[in-house]
Amino acid sequence: MRGLRFIETRRSRELRRDATSAEKIMWGRLRNRNLGGFKFVRQEPIGPFIADFVCRECKLIVEIDGETHSNQEEIAADVRRSDYLNAQGYQVIRFTNQQVYENADAVAEAILAALSRRPGLITRAPHPASPRLRREEFTPSPARSSPLPPASPPRRGGARRSPPSAHGSLRAR
Template sequence: MPPSRARELRKSMTPQEVKLWLRLRELRAIGHHFRRQSPLKPYVVDFECRKSLLIVEVDGHQHGFDEHRQRDAVRDQALERRGYKVLRFSNAEVSHEIEGVMQAIYLALTNPHPAARMRARPPSPGGEG
């Protein structure tokens, strides 16, 4: 996806995405930098923290009732094969339960995906053991 498409999507964020974005920016103080409408070919994800390999998506409907559920599941599986952990929240959750949403995100950041832990590990010493 061209970077211009990601820029277009940033301009058309929903009120729930804006609300979550403002809260995610607070996590910079503890070293977790999120990008919004981040291009991860061939996708554009709502929010991405590369350090922790975490993706946060905001969906229009409650889980299980979204007409795009199957497409999202395929996309999530493809991203998970690339080492990312994907969290999905509905607009209602972000609007009415933002503290719970942030708690789930914080837990995912403090218990990173196994691929992120492996990437952060110092290299093992060379030579024979």
């Protein structure tokens, strides 16, 4: 099914490329399992809608609303959208761009609190590759003495090749 949604995929890619500054700020907080070890994706197609940020595992959608979500028509559309997504089993939480600009930490804490209230959720430790996890906090498994992967063996072989010249692929006939 994933490969059959060409239009939605193209639109999602456009939205990721043209993200608002508030979305970029929040993506910096949510990406790479930075928030409590939970995996988020951005601009995810769900039915006829594209959600800003989604934690698929917890079925939580985070929407960052800009100025266009302030008139009655847009508010009604947001309610219909949230009703549809709730019927699909998702919880939708909304924040304004202004909330993200003024206190992104509080927004991240509210998201984490919403994640912790989801039913059937197992409390998570930060992902080992998370940038929030300091090296001294990482304890390697007994089978491995170093948290880093083993270095690749040195290359064997003849002399190094020099890069081809501008006409290196053309041969005189």
